[in-house]
Amino acid sequence: xxxxxxxxxxxxxxxxxxxxxxxxxxxxxxxxxxxxxxxxxxxxxxxxxxxxxxxxxxxxxxxxxxxxxxxxxxxxxxxxxxxxxxxxxxxxxxxxxxxxxxxxxxxxxxxxxxxxxxxxxxxxxxxxxxxxxxxxxxxxxxxxxxxxxxxxxxxxxxxxxxxxxxxxxxxxxxxxxxxxxxxxxxxxxxxxxxxxxxxxxxxxxxxxxxxxxxxxxxxxxxxxxxxxxxxxxxxxxxxxxxxxxxxxxxxxxxxxxxxxxxxxxxxxxxxxxxxxxxxxxxxxxxxxxxxxxxxxxxxxxxxxxxxxxxxxxxxxxxxxxxxxxxxxxxxxxxxxxxxxxxxxxxxxxxxxxxxxxxxxxxxxxxxxxxxxxxxxxxxxxxxxxxxxxxxxxxxxxxxxxxxxxxxxxxxxxx
Amino acid sequence: xxxxxxxxxxxxxxxxxxxxxxxxxxxxxxxxxxxxxxxxxxxxxxxxxxxxxxxxxxxxxxxxxxxxxxxxxxxxxxxxxxxxxxxxxxxxxxxxxxxxxxxxxxxxxxxxxxxxxxxxxxxxxxxxxxxxxxxxxxxxxxxxxxxxxxxxxxxxxxxxxxxxx
Numbered sequence: 001x002x003x004x005x006x007x008x009x010x011x012x013x014x015x016x017x018x019x020x021x022x023x024x025x026x027x028x029x030x031x032x033x034x035x036x037x038x039x040x041x042x043x044x045x046x047x048x049x050x051x052x053x054x055x056x057x058x059x060x061x062x063x064x065x066x067x068x069x070x071x072x073x074x075x076x077x078x079x080x081x082x083x084x085x086x087x088x089x090x091x092x093x094x095x096x097x098x099x100x101x102x103x104x105x106x107x108x109x110x111x112x113x114x115x116x117x118x119x120x121x122x123x124x125x126x127x128x129x130x131x132x133x134x135x136x137x138x139x140x141x142x143x144x145x146x147x148x149x150x151x152x153x154x155x156x157x158x159x160x161x162x163x164x165x166x167x168x169x170x171x172x173x174x175x176x177x178x179x180x181x182x183x184x185x186x187x188x189x190x191x192x193x194x195x196x197x198x199x200x201x202x203x204x205x206x207x208x209x210x211x212x213x214x215x216x217x218x219x220x221x222x223x224x225x226x227x228x229x230x231x232x233x234x235x236x237x238x239x240x241x242x243x244x245x246x247x248x249x250x251x252x253x254x255x256x257x258x259x260x261x262x263x264x265x266x267x268x269x270x271x272x273x274x275x276x277x278x279x280x281x282x283x284x285x286x287x288x289x290x291x292x293x294x295x296x297x298x299x300x301x302x303x304x305x306x307x308x309x310x311x312x313x314x315x316x317x318x319x320x321x322x323x324x325x326x327x328x329x330x331x332x333x334x335x336x337x338x339x340x341x342x343x344x345x346x347x348x349x350x351x352x353x354x355x356x357x358x359x360x361x362x363x364x365x366x367x368x369x370x371x372x373x374x375x376x377x378x379x380x381x382x383x384x385x386x387x388x389x390x391x392x393x394x395x396x397x398x399x400x401x402x403x404x405x406x407x408x409x410x411x412x413x414x
Numbered sequence: 415x416x417x418x419x420x421x422x423x424x425x426x427x428x429x430x431x432x433x434x435x436x437x438x439x440x441x442x443x444x445x446x447x448x449x450x451x452x453x454x455x456x457x458x459x460x461x462x463x464x465x466x467x468x469x470x471x472x473x474x475x476x477x478x479x480x481x482x483x484x485x486x487x488x489x490x491x492x493x494x495x496x497x498x499x500x501x502x503x504x505x506x507x508x509x510x511x512x513x514x515x516x517x518x519x520x521x522x523x524x525x526x527x528x529x530x531x532x533x534x535x536x537x538x539x540x541x542x543x544x545x546x547x548x549x550x551x552x553x554x555x556x557x558x559x560x561x562x563x564x565x566x567x568x569x570x571x572x573x574x575x576x577x578x579x
Contacts, residue, residue, distance in 0.1 A: 346436070346498075372473045
C-alpha cells in the first residue's frame with residue numbers, strides 16, 4: 001500500500017521475492033505516547049497522552065484524577081474546624097499555606113477579625129512555607145531536566161526549615177498549625193533565634209543555587225524560550241502565581257487584595273518579560289529574596305499580644321486551659337464535634353500561595369458544616385493550559401512544563 | 415448598591431434575576447438563556463473588563479424546582495474587581511451554555527463541574543469526565559443524593575458490627 005505523502009518512501013513488496021519484505025519501510029505517522037501515570041517528572045500520578053509527530057508534540061491530553069480523594073465531598077460532612085487537617089493533604093508540599101487560605105476563607109464567612117500578632121505570625125510562617133515550596137520546586141525542576149546537584153543543595157536547606165516546623169507544631173509536612181481566628185501556638189524564643197540564624201544563612205545560598213543553574217549551558221538551553229505563553233493567553237487561561245507573572249502580568253493577591261500583615265511590609269513582586277520557563281524560574285528565585293525580606297520585617301514589627309481572636313462561640317480556647325479547666329474542655333469538644341453556627345451566605349476568598357491563587361468558595365446555609373466547599377486549586381487550572389503551552393515543543397520539554405507549573409497532584413485532583 | 419451591579423441592572427432589563435452583595439462579594443444571578451449574553455458583556459465591556467477566570471463551580475439544592483446552580487467567578491486584572499455569575503438549571507434539562515469561547519480556562523473547570531455534578535455544557539469542545547474514570551457509571555459524586563461512602567460495588571461490602579467492649 002503506497003502513501004501519497006511526499007515524505008513517505010514505501011518499498012513495494014514484490015510477491016515473487018518475499019524476502020524483500022525485510023527492506024526498511026520509511027513512512028511517517030503520528031505516534032501516540034502515554035507519559036505516565038507513573039513517571040518521576042509528573043510529581044504524583046498523572047498521565048498525559050501525547051500525540052507526536054517525530055519528536056514534536058502535536059497535541060497533549062492530560063488524564064487526571066488518579067489522586068482524587070473527594071475532599072470537597074468530605075468537607076460537606078465535617079465541621080469547619082475538622083476540615084483544617086484535610087487542607088494539609090491538598091498541596092502536601094506546602095501545607096501551611098493551604099491552612100492559611102482555608103482559615104482566611106472561613107474568617108471572611110464569619111466576618112472574624114484576627115489579632116495583630118496572629119496576623120504577623122501567620123505571615124512569617126506562610127513566607128517560610130513559600131521558601132520551602134520554592135526550594136522544593138527548584139530542586140525538583142532542575143532534577144527533572146537533569147541538573148542533579150542543585151537538588152541536594154535545596155533539600156539540605158529545606159531540611160532546616162522542616163525541622164523548624166517540627167519544633168513549631170510537631171509535624172514536618174502535615175502541619176495543621178493555623179486555626180480559625182488565629183494560630184495554634186506562639187513562636188518560642190528559641191524558634192525566633194533559629195529563624196533569625198536561618199535568615200542570615202540563607203541569602204548567600206540562593207546565590208549558590210543560581211550559580212549552579214545559570215552557568216549550566218544545558219539547563220539554559222532547556223529553559224530559555226521553552227513553553228512560552230503570552231500575557232493575554234495566560235490571563236485568559238486563569239493562570240496565576242509565578243506562571244502568570246512570568247508572562248509580565250503583576251497579578252499577586254498579596255498586593256492586589258492585601259491581607260494579613262503583607263500591607264505593613266515592603267516587598268516587590270518580580271515580573272518576567274518573555275513568559276518562558278527561564279523567566280518563571282527567575283521569578284521564583286527572586287521571591288526567595290523577597291520572602292526573606294518579609295520575614296525580617298515581620299519579626300521586627302511584631303508586638304506582644306493574643307494569638308487567637310476572643311470569640312468563644314467560634315475560636316478554640318487556649319490549650320493549657322483545655323487540660324486544666326472543665327468548661328474549656330467542653331467548649332473545645334463542642335466546637336470540634338458540632339461546630340459553630342456560621343451565617344448563611346456564600347463567599348470566595350483567594351490567597352496567593354506559592355503556586356498561584358488558592359481559593360475557597362464556601363456556601364453556607366447556617367449550622368456547623370459547609371453546605372458546599374469548592375477548592376480553586378492553581379495546579380488544576382494550570383493543567384488546563386498544558387496543551388496550549390506544550391504544542392510544537394519537543395517531547396522532552398513535556399517534563400519541563402510539568403516542572404514549570406510546580407504541579408502537585410494532591411492539589412490538582414483533590 | 416455596588417456600581418457594577420447598577421451597571422448590569424441598567425444594561426439588562428430582563429434576564430437578570432438577582433443581584434447580591436455580601437461580605438464584599440458581588441454576585442449576579444441570570445436566567446439560563448441570557449447567560450452567554452451577560453458573560454460576553456462582562457468580558458468585553460470596557461467598564462467591566464473581566465479578563466481573568468477564577469473558578470467554575472456548582473451547588474446542588476435538591477429541594478428547589480431548579481435544582482442546580484452553576485457559578486462562575488471572574489476577576490478583572492486591570493480594574494481590580496471581582497464578580498460572581500450564577501445561573502440555575504433544572505434537573506430535567508441539565509444543560510447550560512459553555513463559556514469556553516470567552517475564557518479558555520473554563521475548559522477544564524467546566525469539565526470538572528460536569529464530572530462532579532452532571533451538568534452539561536453546550537458547545538464545550540471536549541466534555542468528558544476529568545477526575546473520575548471515563549467508564550464511571552455510578553452517578554455524580556457531589557450531588558447531595560450521592561452517599562458519602564460511595565455507591566455501586568461498594569454497597570456490597572460487609573460492614574463489621576461494632577465490637578462489644
